[in-house]
Amino acid sequence: MIQTMTPSSRIPVPPDGKARSLPMRPSKPPQRLRLSPTAFAKLLFFRDAGDCEVGGFGISAAEDLLYLEDVELVRQTCDVASVVFDDEAVADYFDRQVDAGRKVSQVGRIWVHTHPGSCPQPSAQDEETFARVFGKTDWSVMFILARDGQNYARLEFHVGPGGSLILPVEVDYEKPFPASDHAAWHKAYLANVQEIQWPRLLGEGISRDTVPHPELAEWPDFWDEVWEDRLFDSCQEESEGDFDDDDL
Numbered sequence: 001m002i003q004t005m006t007p008s009s010r011i012p013v014p015p016d017g018k019a020r021s022l023p024m025r026p027s028k029p030p031q032r033l034r035l036s037p038t039a040f041a042k043l044l045f046f047r048d049a050g051d052c053e054v055g056g057f058g059i060s061a062a063e064d065l066l067y068l069e070d071v072e073l074v075r076q077t078c079d080v081a082s083v084v085f086d087d088e089a090v091a092d093y094f095d096r097q098v099d100a101g102r103k104v105s106q107v108g109r110i111w112v113h114t115h116p117g118s119c120p121q122p123s124a125q126d127e128e129t130f131a132r133v134f135g136k137t138d139w140s141v142m143f144i145l146a147r148d149g150q151n152y153a154r155l156e157f158h159v160g161p162g163g164s165l166i167l168p169v170e171v172d173y174e175k176p177f178p179a180s181d182h183a184a185w186h187k188a189y190l191a192n193v194q195e196i197q198w199p200r201l202l203g204e205g206i207s208r209d210t211v212p213h214p215e216l217a218e219w220p221d222f223w224d225e226v227w228e229d230r231l232f233d234s235c236q237e238e239s240e241g242d243f244d245d246d247d248l
């Protein structure tokens, strides 16, 4: 966070009129979204398990809400550019977490999802979902992990005047963390993620003009949205950060 100097925070000048140098004080470190290595590895696994966006909730440490200990999927339908959670599954998820003794602020403020391409910028659909689902909370974070380690995290405040802040993201190795469990993660993926298969065509260099299946040509709205709005327009700018997938 950038702190600006206001008139009331001028450096005081001693009576002799000569300013003395003040002792150096470490500035407050910027807010960061930190993931345990396990949470990060799990999200990478989900990202690479299929060809579509995969979404879930971040589970924060009780005393450190911007530190994700884990991520959890809920039942969802997804394609290459969107995720739709099943309402009942979301309700079940919250019941389970509260029964496990966690607070809602630990399990329902950080929306994580993956992008199958290398662009981590939120799509128009992502923004709509974030505003609709999380807009009534006091604060929330949208975190997107794309291919090649590109990522995007934005913290939003919904109280008072509100505001938002792009967060740097890092994997935090300092605390103890559990081992990876690919078998359990694969099981969770299969149990929760229902992929809509037809957008696979997007990854095969096929455009609106070379549609091999006549039925796809009848979906002009789909092509407009995916090609022009969701995938490319939002990624003209530089992405906000990147991880080296080989870090783990």
Ligand SMILES: [Zn+2]
Binding pocket: 053, 081, 082, 113, 114, 115, 122, 123, 126, 144
């Ligand atoms: Zn997205």
